[in-house]
Amino acid sequence: MEKEYLCSICGNKLRYYDSVPRVMRTKNRYTIWIKVRRFRCPSCGRIHRKLPDYIFPYKQYEAEVIRGVLEGFITCETYGYEDYPCEMTMIRWRNSQELQLLL
Template sequence: MEYDEARKVYKIRNKDAPFCPNCGQLLSGYDTRARHVVDSSGQILWFRLRRLKCPGCEKLHLELPDFMAPKKHYEARVIQDVLSGKIDSCPADNSTIRRWRKK
C-alpha cells in the first residue's frame, strides 16, 4: 500500500497475477477508481483501486483488498463485528446497521 501525500489517497495493488473469477484468464489493467472506506473510529480513508478487464469474457473486475466489503462503505471488520455482536457502537447510523442485519 502506497500513500500519495498530495492527493491524500492510498494506492493499492495486488502483487499476485490477477485471474478472472468467471473464465480463469489473466486480467489486464483497465483504469483506476477512487473508493472511500470508513474505519472503526469513523475516519474516512480514500483509496485508488485498479479495475481490470478480462480479454475472454470482457468483464470489468474491481481489485478489492480484504478489508473492504463489496458495495459497502464501512470496513469489512466493522460490519462483521456489528453483525456478530462483538461491538455495540460503530460509526454507522442505526438505520445502516438495521439494513446490515436484515440481509
C-alpha cells in the first residue's frame, strides 16, 4: 500500500514522479544504491524527494549532517551547523547499526 504524501508548500496530494538512484558509501568502502523516490505536486509543480523509510527517524536533520557526524568531520564545535544535533544525539547516531550501514 502506497503512502500518501502531501505537498509541504500547498498541501495538495503528491503524485509519484520517478525514482532516482543515490549512491551511499558503506563503512567497508562498499557502495550501496538506495532509491530516492520523487513526487510531484500537481498544483504547484514542486518536486519532493522522499528518502527510504529507514532514514525517516532522522529526517529532521539533513542527510549530509548525519553523514558528517558519522564520518567525524562534524562535531559540536563545527562552525556553520547552527542546528547540528546535540552531543547525545551524535553518540546515538554513531551507535546506530542502520545509520552505520549508510557510510
